[in-house]
Amino acid sequence: MARNVSVSLFWRVCLLNGAVFVLGTLVLVLSPATISAQPLWSEVVAVSIGLLVIVVLNGLLLRSVLRPLDRLTGLMASIDLRSPGLRLDEEGSSPARPLVQGFNAMLERLEAERSASAAVALHAQEAERQRIAQELHDEVGQSLTAVLLGLKQAVGQAPPEMLEGLEEVRETARGSLEEVRRISQRLRPGVLAELGLLDSLSSLASELTARTDLRVVRGFLPGLPNLTAECELVVYRVAQEALTNVARHAEAREVHLGLTRRGGMVVLRVVDDGLGRRGATPGAGIQGMQERAQMVGGRLELRDREGGGTEVLLEVPIDPKGENGDPDPAG
Incomplete structure (x- = not known):
């Protein structure tokens, strides 16, 4: 040519x-x-x-x-x-x-x-996350559980002067087990398949509030139509990344997490009252969110808010089956 x-x-x-x-x-x-x-x-x-x-x-x-x-x-x-x-x-x-x-x-x-390369890479990433989460749960989690059982038996047989030290070790092991479970859950969103998208997003919000002083205001439109499994995973991962960025970098006091509908799209909205991007170059996390959105035919937009803070908007297409009266698994 x-x-x-x-x-x-x-x-x-x-x-x-x-x-x-x-x-x-x-x-x-x-x-x-x-x-x-x-x-x-x-x-x-x-x-x-x-x-x-x-x-x-x-x-x-x-x-x-x-x-x-x-x-x-x-x-x-x-x-x-x-x-x-x-x-x-x-x-x-x-x-x-x-x-x-x-x-x-x-x-x-x-x-x-x-787009095809990004889809292959993201699917491989999800598979690797699943594998690591499974190993954390099966190997590290079970080992820590065995340590806790051993410490419980040791506490019952130890002399009084050793009880305080053993209890401290026991609490440390218990905290480590909980952290392993949290990491495993973040790597493999099992709640997404078990509880649905809305409850999974609520779980993310509750976990963020428990770990930080950040207040999460939720606004989920009831009766949302179905999304494909790929779109639900994209929404969950983008919300997870956006909330993590707020907790790490925004220095915000409050963040709004919403899920609504706009025409033939479901819209995820994450808005904080923090410092904003301040001209920072988007990193790998933002690029990953954009690639996830493009992989399912969606669109991601980031913009600074007047008065401070950042707004993340994700649009993903509705599953046509969800328009035919099928029950919404997220509801």
């Missing part, structure tokens, strides 16, 4: 140049102007003016042909694959339209390949 576009532009430029020179030749032949054997200054001036007119006309015509290429180059530099759906205008790009069409087709292929 690139070779065809190049030949087309080549012949266009050649034809323009040829037309200009033919026109200049005809004017010279048909005009009464003549050149003496020893040119006069008036003749030199006339020929120079004619040459200047030919050069200017040729430049203007070439500019009309090549200007779309300059505009196309500038637009290409502004394309960002992390914001899919952007395309160059094909209507106003003639004679560079074949090149624009080829570039837009390339963008579509790149976005499709990037």
Whole structure:
């Protein structure tokens, strides 16, 4: 395709140049102007003016042909694959339209390949999280449970002077077991399959309040339609990442966690009253949220709020089955 576009532009430029020179030749032949054997200054001036007119006309015509290429180059530099759906205008790009069409087709292929790669990577990430969570639960959790049982037996048989130390060790082991369970739950949201999306989000909010002084205000619209299992997981993970970011970086006192409907989309909204992004470059967590949203045909938007704080908006499509009267598992 690139070779065809190049030949087309080549012949266009050649034809323009040829037309200009033919026109200049005809004017010279048909005009009464003549050149003496020893040119006069008036003749030199006339020929120079004619040459200047030919050069200017040729430049203007070439500019009309090549200007779309300059505009196309500038637009290409502004394309960002992390914001899919952007395309160059094909209507106003003639004679560079074949090149624009080829570039837009390339963008579509790149976005499709990037989306497929992101889906594979995220599925692999989820599988790895599941494996680690299972090992934490089965191996570390059971080992700590065995330690607790042993400590309980030791407390019952120990002399009084050792009881205080054993109780401290026992409490440390119990706290470690609870932390392992929390980590396992964060890695593998078992409550998502068992309790549904709304209760899982409520569990996230309760866990955040228990770990921090942050107040979480929940606003879930009742009777939301079904989402696919992939969309529910995306909503859960984005909410989890957004709440974690608020707890770590925002220095907020309150965060609003909401789930509503807008047309054919379910909208997750996480809003805090903290410091905002303050011009910070989005990190891997934000990029991961965006890729998750794109993987299910959704859209993620982050914006600073007036007066401080950050707002995270996620839109994911409703499962068509949820519009046919099927019961909502989240409700």
